[in-house]
Amino acid sequence: MSANMLAPLAFAVPLVVAAVCAGIGPFVPRRVLDALAFGGSVFSLAACALLASDAAQGTVVHWFGGWEPRHGIALGIAFVVDPVGAALAAFAAFLTTAAMAFAWTYYDESGPAFPVLMLVFMAALIGFFLTGDLFNLFVFFELMGVAAYALTAYRTEDESAVMGALSFAVVNSAGAFLILLGIALLYGRTGALNMAQIAHALGGHADGLVLVAFAFIACGLLVKAALVPFHFWLADAHAVAPTPLCVLFSGIMVQAGIYALARVYWSVFSGALGEHETALRGVFLAFGVATALVGGIMCFAQRHFKRLLAFSTIAHTGILVCAFALFRTQALGGMWLYILGHGLAKGALFMCSGILLNRFGSVDVEELRNILRGRPWVTGAIALGALALAGMPPFGTFVGTALIDDGARELGLSWLHFPLLLAAALTGGSVLNALGHMAFGWGPPPDPHAQTPKHETTETKKNGGFPYAMYAVAAVLTLASFSAMFVGGAPAAALGAAARFVDRPAQLAVVMNGASSGPLPHVAAPPLTEAIVYGFATTLLAMAFAAFALFGHRLPAALAALRRGPALIVEALRAVHDGVVTDYIAWLAAGTATIGVALAVLVR
Amino acid sequence: MNDRIRKTIMMATGAALFALGLWAVGGLPSFGHYPGPYGDVLNTVAPHERQIPNIVTAVNFDYRGMDTLGEEYIFFAAVAGIALVLRNDRKRTTIDALPSRRALHGPDATDAVRMFTVLALAVTVAFGMYLGIHAAQTPGGGFQGGALLSGFAALLLLGFGFPVMRKILSQDGFEAVEAAGAGAYALIGIATLVASGAFLKNVLPLGGEGQLFSAGTIPIINLCVGVEVCAGFFLLFLEFAHETRIEEQEPE
Numbered sequence: 001m002s003a004n005m006l007a008p009l010a011f012a013v014p015l016v017v018a019a020v021c022a023g024i025g026p027f028v029p030r031r032v033l034d035a036l037a038f039g040g041s042v043f044s045l046a047a048c049a050l051l052a053s054d055a056a057q058g059t060v061v062h063w064f065g066g067w068e069p070r071h072g073i074a075l076g077i078a079f080v081v082d083p084v085g086a087a088l089a090a091f092a093a094f095l096t097t098a099a100m101a102f103a104w105t106y107y108d109e110s111g112p113a114f115p116v117l118m119l120v121f122m123a124a125l126i127g128f129f130l131t132g133d134l135f136n137l138f139v140f141f142e143l144m145g146v147a148a149y150a151l152t153a154y155r156t157e158d159e160s161a162v163m164g165a166l167s168f169a170v171v172n173s174a175g176a177f178l179i180l181l182g183i184a185l186l187y188g189r190t191g192a193l194n195m196a197q198i199a200h201a202l203g204g205h206a207d208g209l210v211l212v213a214f215a216f217i218a219c220g221l222l223v224k225a226a227l228v229p230f231h232f233w234l235a236d237a238h239a240v241a242p243t244p245l246c247v248l249f250s251g252i253m254v255q256a257g258i259y260a261l262a263r264v265y266w267s268v269f270s271g272a273l274g275e276h277e278t279a280l281r282g283v284f285l286a287f288g289v290a291t292a293l294v295g296g297i298m299c300f301a302q303r304h305f306k307r308l309l310a311f312s313t314i315a316h317t318g319i320l321v322c323a324f325a326l327f328r329t330q331a332l333g334g335m336w337l338y339i340l341g342h343g344l345a346k347g348a349l350f351m352c353s354g355i356l357l358n359r360f361g362s363v364d365v366e367e368l369r370n371i372l373r374g375r376p377w378v379t380g381a382i383a384l385g386a387l388a389l390a391g392m393p394p395f396g397t398f399v400g401t402a403l404i405d406d407g408a409r410e411l412g413l414s415w416l417h418f419p420l421l422l423a424a425a426l427t428g429g430s431v432l433n434a435l436g437h438m439a440f441g442w443g444p445p446p447d448p449h450a451q452t453p454k455h456e457t458t459e460t461k462k463n464g465g466f467p468y469a470m471y472a473v474a475a476v477l478t479l480a481s482f483s484a485m486f487v488g489g490a491p492a493a494a495l496g497a498a499a500r501f502v503d504r505p506a507q508l509a510v511v512m513n514g515a516s517s518g519p520l521p522h523v524a525a526p527p528l529t530e531a532i533v534y535g536f537a538t539t540l541l542a543m544a545f546a547a548f549a550l551f552g553h554r555l556p557a558a559l560a561a562l563r564r565g566p567a568l569i570v571e572a573l574r575a576v577h578d579g580v581v582t583d584y585i586a587w588l589a590a591g592t593a594t595i596g597v598a599l600a601v602l603v604r
Numbered sequence: 605m606n607d608r609i610r611k612t613i614m615m616a617t618g619a620a621l622f623a624l625g626l627w628a629v630g631g632l633p634s635f636g637h638y639p640g641p642y643g644d645v646l647n648t649v650a651p652h653e654r655q656i657p658n659i660v661t662a663v664n665f666d667y668r669g670m671d672t673l674g675e676e677y678i679f680f681a682a683v684a685g686i687a688l689v690l691r692n693d694r695k696r697t698t699i700d701a702l703p704s705r706r707a708l709h710g711p712d713a714t715d716a717v718r719m720f721t722v723l724a725l726a727v728t729v730a731f732g733m734y735l736g737i738h739a740a741q742t743p744g745g746g747f748q749g750g751a752l753l754s755g756f757a758a759l760l761l762l763g764f765g766f767p768v769m770r771k772i773l774s775q776d777g778f779e780a781v782e783a784a785g786a787g788a789y790a791l792i793g794i795a796t797l798v799a800s801g802a803f804l805k806n807v808l809p810l811g812g813e814g815q816l817f818s819a820g821t822i823p824i825i826n827l828c829v830g831v832e833v834c835a836g837f838f839l840l841f842l843e844f845a846h847e848t849r850i851e852e853q854e855p856e
């Protein structure tokens with residue numbers, strides 16, 4: 001079978017399987033549905049993996065309906081599959097497969113909705129990564145959203161689950177609306193929806209329409225990516241969503257927003273906006289750094305383990321947005337590796353939180369004090385996850401950070417190391433802090449007057465036997481994220497893929513004229529020696545943060561006063577994260593207006 | 605954030621967004637001057653390439669049929685999601701036995717209402733099927749026809765009440781029908797991929813423009829969509845009707 005046919009199959013087969021599951025759902029045992037859904041995700045994983053290796057030999061283009069472009073006009077929709085898109089689609093299928101294996105012993109309720117919506121969600125992600133058509137991208141954005149909102153509300157008996165799903169749905173729908181506005185503006189100007197064709201029609205000059213269209217589309221996609229101040233929905237949704245779903249949300253869905261931003265920028269806007277890169281860099285770096293720090297600080301202030309992990313995802317979004325904002329090939333290559341490394345580590349950590357919920361019925365760190373004593377496997381997995389978040393060598397996040405830093409250094413922006421390093425250390429330190437409570441009973445004694453959070457409603461089968469599948473899947477993800485640096489040639493491949501990703505003229509020839517892109521260019525990876533120092537420094541800083549949180553109360557009074565400053569910042573940030581959907585919309589509007597006006601002022 | 609701060613923020617950012625919007629719209633071609641080329645090209649080539657007078661249908665179900673597949677699954681996922689969110693612990697069979705609030709508190713529909721319901725049912729079914737079948741010829745299609753047909757369920761509920769609706773519409777059955785409609789669209793894509801090498805390629809004979817059986821796969825896909833949308837709305841009406849059931853010992 002040719003690669004050309006794999007691309008549509010990778011997303012159409014799981015859709016068919018989803019329909020089969022929904023149709024036969026009431027008549028067959030649950031295990032049959034689980035097995036079918038698992039088979040569907042394994043099929044997509046295999047198809048996307050094959051597709052990625054084919055795409056490395058040359059960009060794969062599939063014209064739906066056989067409508068190949070005529071005289072430079074695309075009549076139909078194309079999947080334009082480059083190695084980055086195919087690899088991320090394969091990663092989405094991999095995480096879905098892992099989540100389904102994890103969920104094997106997880107739900108006691110039967111009913112086809114869970115496997116059906118998981119398959120639709122995965123298919124939407126795959127289509128989102130493969131499409132080369134702007135409106136088609138929007139369709140998959142919506143499809144992904146609808147499946148995700150419903151799954152978030154899975155535990156409907158819990159009021160906060162419904163509230164979390166509601167803010168997720170409202171904020172993301174507002175983001176989708178922004179994207180649609182941007183697409184409408186571009187279509188009004190160019191009469192085209194194919195990314196390559198729009199780019200060609202826009203030419204090399206940007207006016208108000210192009211700039212505003214870019215601002216709206218970027219903001220809409222960054223809602224999915226949870227950039228500050230569009231990020232509020234993320235923590236609310238992650239805290240309540242079923243754990244296997246959190247693996248997908250934090251592991252790939254949020255990053256899909258950043259991927260799409262990069263895709264849209266380099267496939268559509270880079271010609272028209274290329275001369276204004278400095279202005280764009282300023283705006284996106286400012287928001288990226290703010291996101292990394294807000295996410296890191298809020299992460300550090302959580303005692304609900306899933307919320308903690310959710311805020312860490314926001315911090316890592318900030319790092320990824322900074323990587324995008326550098327507009328350098330190395331930084332982009334680093335971004336791809338960072339997405340993979342972070343997704344594996346965060347997936348493993350969410351699975352550990354699922355194990356905690358399954359074994360002990362809680363994810364509140366205070367309540368779980370000492371509970372992991374004598375449980376070396378979970379303790380070890382969480383510790384490794386924490387080190388991965390901090391970016392310690394040899395984790396995938398380390399290699400990614402090294403390449404991003406290299407891009408920053410080339411631009412003379414070496415200062416960027418430090419906020420990113422700080423954010424990574426805060427997220428790693430938060431997880432170590434939580435682990436200190438759970439595994440060793442360290443930390444200040446709980447405040448007897450503190451409000452105890454309400455109990456989680458259990459999402460797991462009671463007395464369902466030992467969940468071997470959960471432990472096995474969590475172990476696989478942890479080990480995979482650990483081995484990133486030992487995969488020879490991963491950085492070089494990521495850099496080569498990034499070099500093709502940014503080559504807009506070549507893409508136009510491939511999409512519109514059926515030219516061959518040829519195999520990936522060979523790009524030598526920069527040496528990682530200096531970065532290793534930074535990697536271990538970040539790890540040490542993470543340990544220092546954790547130690548300060550765990551033992552700060554034993555310091556002499558003068559030093560303990562140090563805790564007051566950060567506490568004030570945390571209080572202020574907490575007050576802003578108030579769980580009110582209308583506030584989230586106000587923030588969304590304010591953020592969009594700020595980005596739009598800033599771009600307008602800087603570019604004009 | 606209190607109400608005043610929120611309103612201030614929304615006013616300020618609303619003004620900024622409005623200004624940005626005006627700036628952007630200023631870059632559009634002036635009113636009535638369509639710059640093309642997509643619409644012009646399609647208006648020229650589609651009628652004879654696809655033997656179809658309705659270009660919008662040709663775009664939705666052929667040229668850009670992939671988008672519509674995605675849209676259909678958005679509807680499918682929304683129905684599955686609503687079923688998930690509104691599910692309850694009660695078994696389906698016991699739901700049927702529960703009385704409705706209305707049955708407890710007042711009389712059912714009068715004969716006059718029932719009479720008109722029957723008339724409306726006939727018109728709804730006829731017009732819905734007409735719209736769904738003539739997708740290629742008239743400004744209709746599977747989505748519109750299916751949505752109209754599903755009014756059947758709402759009318760049953762209004763005129764004859766929940767027990768009758770439940771007796772006529774089987775939830776399990778329509779779940780299967782809805783899934784079949786959605787899955788068939790994707791399956792047609794895979795079948796045409798195997799047959800021609802392009803997903804959703806219109807491989808069937810095109811017939812003559814304006815004939816009932818023309819435009820190749822377009823009417824067949826419309827039929828699938830119509831079935832899916834109609835069954836999906838049936839399921840939604842059933843789910844929402846379940847919410848009107850109450851437990852026998854409802855606390856005061």
